[in-house]
């Protein structure tokens with residue numbers, strides 16, 4: 098991939114020298130910005146990117162040597178070439194020792210200069226390419242970190258890969274702990290903006306009165322306590338990705354300002370009059386039922402449509418089937434690495450218990466459960482006893498008639514009820530399929546069929562169950 102080259106910065110107080118350098122470099126296809134003092138040069142360096150600096154050693158105000166020192170300190174990777182009319186070997190050595198990449202005495206042959214500039218251009222391209230490769234490696238790494246092989250999670254990873262390179266706005270929905278932040282991070286890391294900033298704001302964690310100035314900044318004296326100008330986080334995110342987490346918790350008045358910002362990228366700092374503009378990609382997330390928030394008048398419908406260009410819906414953990422065990426193993430590995438424990442696996446009994454739990458806190462809850470189990474466990478496997486007593490701890494109601502919740506269609510409600518009923522009966526019968534089927538007054542075959550349909554298949558281990566004499570409980574390991 099070809100990397101575009103930023104300009105060369107030329108610093109020389111002699112006008113003729115600036116002109117001849119501009120022509121010499123311009124003829125070779127380089128773009129040039131030339132200034133007459135080190136001070137002006139530093140101002141440009143703070144504002145824009147250059148791939149190298151060519152400076153005269155003697156300048157009106159600050160000398161070329163001082164400029165070199167400043168650059169070494171602030172932009173250590175930026176090459177500086179010194180030129181001077183008063184060349185002595187001693188000065189040349191000093192310049193190189195101070196960090197100049199080369200030192201040319203006036204008059205010099207154009208090829209000499211162009212050769213040095215070409216080397217710097219190559220070096221710049223190489224560094225950019227390396228940075229791109231590193232970021233790319235980090236990006237794929239992030240996607241691999243989203244563990245899950247159920248159909249929905251596979252689809253999700255594919256969707257991330259398809260949507261990330263576009264600039265489309267994304268709204269990520271899902272219960273608490275389902276991995277929304279992970280998805281937002283992966284979207285940024287796989288996007289063209291991966292080398293630019295990734296700024297995250299949690300709207301629920303910042304007091305409403307401060308959120309606007311956090312987002313859009315404030316001018317000095319805008320309100321009591323605004324002692325100096327503070328740029329907004331959107332400015333920090335310029336060129337990159339802006340992740341607005343817990344968006345449904347934003348006040349309606351700020352929602353209106355956000356809407357205006359999303360329309361054309363312009364905003365004004367609190368207490369300011371100047372209209373500013375940034376280029377960001379917005380990703381928003383919430384664990385609240387956003388349609389309900391709209392119906393309740395808490396969230397603007399027009400803002401929802403602005404945000405909802407591509408929607409990601411993260412399934413709750415209880416609907417991800419065997420991924421519960423896959424994730425449990427993933428966290429087990431993660432924690433044993435940092436805890437120097439020798440727990441190597443998860444017993445069958447513990448797996449059953451994990452699969453049957455409802456996981457109201459989703460993946461985050463599972464992560465905490467595994468961490469706690471590892472602390473408690475003294476055997477080589479996590480046993481059921483090291484897992485919480487889920488029923489007692491979460492106060493999860495035993496199967497009862499479900500209330501009509503939200504906008505779920507009746508088939509989904511019935512499936513949920515059926516899942517709960519079978520799950521509880523299995524638990525009551527220590528996961529013995531024969532006994533469970535008897536109690537539910539259906540055949541074992543029919544029970545297994547229903548469990549498969551309801552993603553409960555791994556709640557019991559079919560092979561182990563089949564191998565056991567009928568009526569004997571699956572042993573808890």
Ligand SMILES: Nc1ncnc2c1ncn2[C@@H]1O[C@H](COP(=O)(O)OP(=O)(O)OP(=O)(O)O)[C@@H](O)[C@H]1O
Pocket residue numbers: 242243244245271272273274275276277278279280383384424427460461464
């Ligand atoms: N599929 C997954 N694979 C591996 N780890 C995951 C997965 N999903 C979530 N996690 C981990 O679970 C924890 C919670 O995830 P995250 O913070 O992304 O949830 P969230 O949806 O943003 O929750 P909330 O709405 O409460 O902010 C994190 O430690 C995250 O790394």
Ligand SMILES: [Mg+2]
Pocket residue numbers: 277278342
């Ligand atoms: Mg989150």
